[in-house]
Amino acid sequence: MKLLFVLCAISLAAASAPPPGVYSDKAEVVKYENDNPGFGGYRYEFKQTDGTEQEQSGVIKNEGSKDESLAVRGSFSWVGPDGVKYTVTYVADEGGYQPEIEQGPGGGVRLEIILYGG
Numbered sequence: 001m002k003l004l005f006v007l008c009a010i011s012l013a014a015a016s017a018p019p020p021g022v023y024s025d026k027a028e029v030v031k032y033e034n035d036n037p038g039f040g041g042y043r044y045e046f047k048q049t050d051g052t053e054q055e056q057s058g059v060i061k062n063e064g065s066k067d068e069s070l071a072v073r074g075s076f077s078w079v080g081p082d083g084v085k086y087t088v089t090y091v092a093d094e095g096g097y098q099p100e101i102e103q104g105p106g107g108g109v110r111l112e113i114i115l116y117g118g
Contacts, residue, residue, distance in 0.1 A: 027052065051079035061093070069094055 027050035036042040040063075045055040056074030061067075071093035079085050085104035090097060 051077070051085065053077045 027048040029046055029048055031045065031047040033046075034044045036044070041057065041059040043055075043057040045053075047053045054074070054076040056072060058070050058072040061069050061071050071091070073091050075087060075089040077085055077087040087102045087104075088099050089102070090099040092098070
């Protein structure tokens with residue numbers, strides 16, 4: 001009887017979470033890491049049940065000099081309403097914001113729409 005109860009509980013829990021890539025306003029965080037000591041560089045990452053992911057790291061360049069700056073690398077992904085996974089990988093440093101956009105199989109959205117909303 002206990003085994004039946006446990007199996008029912010597991011089935012209900014699995015049924016309540018949407019499969020990856022399906023939009024839900026109840027997305028849950030399945031991974032979260034944050035390493036930010038308050039000086040020098042930092043790094044964070046998270047993933048959600050709806051397929052949304054983001055990671056970023058930053059380092060200080062030329063620390064202590066008048067040319068000190070922050071260089072950032074990262075990416076973010078989401079699954080669009082069309083079921084396609086979109087990923088933006090970027091570098092932001094003295095050269096500005098430099099994104100590269102990748103659309104999964106079946107993606108046919110013009111890059112202008114992804115970048116600028118239309």
